[in-house]
Amino acid sequence: MHDPIISIQGLNKTYEGGFQALKHVDLSIQRGEIFALLGPNGAGKTTLISLVCGLVNPTNGRITVDGFDNVKQYRQARERIGLVPQELTNEAFETVWNTVSFSRGLFGKPPNPAHIEKVLTSLALWDKRDNRLITLSGGMKRRVLIAKALSHEPRILFLDEPTAGVDVALRRDMWEVVRRLRDDGVTIILTTHYIEEAEEMADRIGVINGGEVVLVEEKTALMKKLGSKQLTLELHTPLSALPARLQVDTLTLSDDGRSLVYTYDGHQEEQGRGVSALLSVLNEEEILVKDVHTRQSSLEDIFVDLVKERS
Numbered sequence: 001m002h003d004p005i006i007s008i009q010g011l012n013k014t015y016e017g018g019f020q021a022l023k024h025v026d027l028s029i030q031r032g033e034i035f036a037l038l039g040p041n042g043a044g045k046t047t048l049i050s051l052v053c054g055l056v057n058p059t060n061g062r063i064t065v066d067g068f069d070n071v072k073q074y075r076q077a078r079e080r081i082g083l084v085p086q087e088l089t090n091e092a093f094e095t096v097w098n099t100v101s102f103s104r105g106l107f108g109k110p111p112n113p114a115h116i117e118k119v120l121t122s123l124a125l126w127d128k129r130d131n132r133l134i135t136l137s138g139g140m141k142r143r144v145l146i147a148k149a150l151s152h153e154p155r156i157l158f159l160d161e162p163t164a165g166v167d168v169a170l171r172r173d174m175w176e177v178v179r180r181l182r183d184d185g186v187t188i189i190l191t192t193h194y195i196e197e198a199e200e201m202a203d204r205i206g207v208i209n210g211g212e213v214v215l216v217e218e219k220t221a222l223m224k225k226l227g228s229k230q231l232t233l234e235l236h237t238p239l240s241a242l243p244a245r246l247q248v249d250t251l252t253l254s255d256d257g258r259s260l261v262y263t264y265d266g267h268q269e270e271q272g273r274g275v276s277a278l279l280s281v282l283n284e285e286e287i288l289v290k291d292v293h294t295r296q297s298s299l300e301d302i303f304v305d306l307v308k309e310r311s
């Protein structure tokens with residue numbers, strides 16, 4: 001399955017004043033996936049979205065959207081994209097219906113009340129169609145932003161921090177909305193600071209830091225890594241080397257010879273190569289253990305390590 005709807009090649013962005021916000025980014029977004037872009041403040045997430053949407057010009061590199069070059073064929077590329085920005089709108093006195101219909105017009109699309117009705121219904125805004133934006137709750141206003149972005153029937157939706165600063169219940173609502181859109185065939189790219197959001201929603205996760213994409217992986221593959229645990233055994237007497245029987249990939253001796261680190265998951269235990277097998281070999285080799293502790297890495301650890309490595 002290799003059918004990218006967005007293809008980014010060798011993308012660099014240096015802002016006026018000389019700050020390099022993106023450094024040689026290569027990235028493909030697959031048709032129909034939910035892709036979560038994770039990164040700390042200032043990593044370059046908004047810059048990357050702005051470039052794909054054609055709001056900011058690249059210094060160099062190339063982006064195609066559904067096969068269209070987003071500079072040379074800007075109009076075709078742009079009309080395939082809906083962008084939900086971070087900020088809430090200012091059209092306080094306009095009604096929901098007018099705001100969303102107007103957005104469609106901006107893309108030069110003829111009016112299509114049936115489509116606007118479908119969008120508003122799917123976002124649970126139909127009852128509020130005649131309300132002015134100022135009368136809506138924060139969560140409803142966010143849904144209006146999504147409705148605006150969907151008004152011209154895009155196949156790709158960018159959500160820039162869709163749940164920043166919203167409460168847990170609203171965040172779950174938003175996740176449900178996004179899943180339904182994906183089920184309708186919309187490709188979704190969302191940026192987030194919340195690891196939990198990426199874990200919950202994404203098919204793939206990309207991590208960006210200091211303008212570089214430092215990791216792109218299937219969420220399930222990342223979760224497998226999450227499933228691995230580390231068992232550290234503090235030794236009674238330091239070892240100068242591991243006995244031959246213990247020389248396996250999953251086991252490492254610390255530089256000072258005082259501890260053994262064993263990385264394992266449920267599979268090894270099932271195959272008889274787990275913790276109990278290790279302990280009996282240690283026993284046979286007369287290696288005495290003083291203390292033990294275990295640790296399970298989370299996506300958060302992986303993320304923090306990656307960000308630390310590069311800074």
Ligand SMILES: Nc1ncnc2c1ncn2[C@@H]1O[C@H](COP(=O)(O)OP(=O)(O)OP(=O)(O)O)[C@@H](O)[C@H]1O
Pocket residue numbers: 015016017019021039040041042043044045046047048
């Ligand atoms: N117009 C601009 N001119 C100069 N520098 C800019 C401009 N826009 C962004 N930057 C810088 O580029 C870097 C990346 O910014 P960007 O907004 O893309 O980060 P981000 O990952 O979206 O951050 P956040 O999570 O805080 O929204 C930052 O250091 C920012 O200060």
